[in-house]
Amino acid sequence: MTLNALIVDDEEYSRKSLYFLLQENCPDVHIGGIAKSVAEARTLLEEQNFNVAFLDIAMPKENGFELLPQLQSRNIMVIFTTAYDQYALKALKANAIDYLLKPIDIAELKIAVSKAVDWAQMLSVSSGKTAETAKPDVNANKKISLPGTYGFKVIDTADILYVEADSNYSIFHLKTGEKLIISKPLKEFEETLDTFDFIRIHKSAIINMKYVQSYSNKNGLQVLLTNNVVLPVSRRRATEFQEKARQYFTK
Structure with missing residues (x-):
């Protein structure tokens, strides 16, 4: 090429x-x-x-x-x-x-x-897309390819703990502790990630249900991930999250 x-x-x-x-x-x-x-x-x-x-x-x-x-x-x-x-x-x-x-x-x-x-x-x-029009996409093996500072990185969606919004950037937090900063808004990845394992809990965060350790209403609905990060669930997304959690953890 x-x-x-x-x-x-x-x-x-x-x-x-x-x-x-x-x-x-x-x-x-x-x-x-x-x-x-x-x-x-x-x-x-x-x-x-x-x-x-x-x-x-x-x-x-x-x-x-x-x-x-x-x-x-x-x-x-x-x-x-x-x-x-x-x-x-x-x-x-x-x-x-x-x-x-x-x-x-x-x-x-x-x-x-x-x-x-x-x-x-x-x-x-x-x-089958050109470099000008292609967007990050999940394939049949649940992998996503992300543009990065040193070219591109293909990661397994199962390795993503959560994705955090930072203005027009999205920060991917991986289970290895690595962070990938991508110049795409969070909404784009909300539509791309596997909707069964991932859910948007706040305007600033999408989490992987696989890594939810617990959640509590003690100080407003909050989620504790397996890496000990605590993230808030917004009020308008609370019902959706709780239903998702009920289905996910009783499957």
């Missing part, structure tokens, strides 16, 4: 350097557009379809993060290219494919491109 790439960087040297590095080392990448500002990038996004964007962060007027809404709305994968490492956490929340520090190392660039190609191919082959 050949990826159509957009380079966004305000420094001419950085644009040219990345262009030649990709041309010489990454045959799976076609450079479809080069922009020296976020404004120019927005114009190119209206003119053609891209699979991946190599995005600088520190730029005048608008920084790279301000372009993310347009990229994410088109499901364009993002590989950040920056001279600064203090943006790593924010890049994590943005679910970038990778985060490359300048001067860009050829081996690291190849790895980043390989992740992007693998992610695009997996979505295309497994679901």
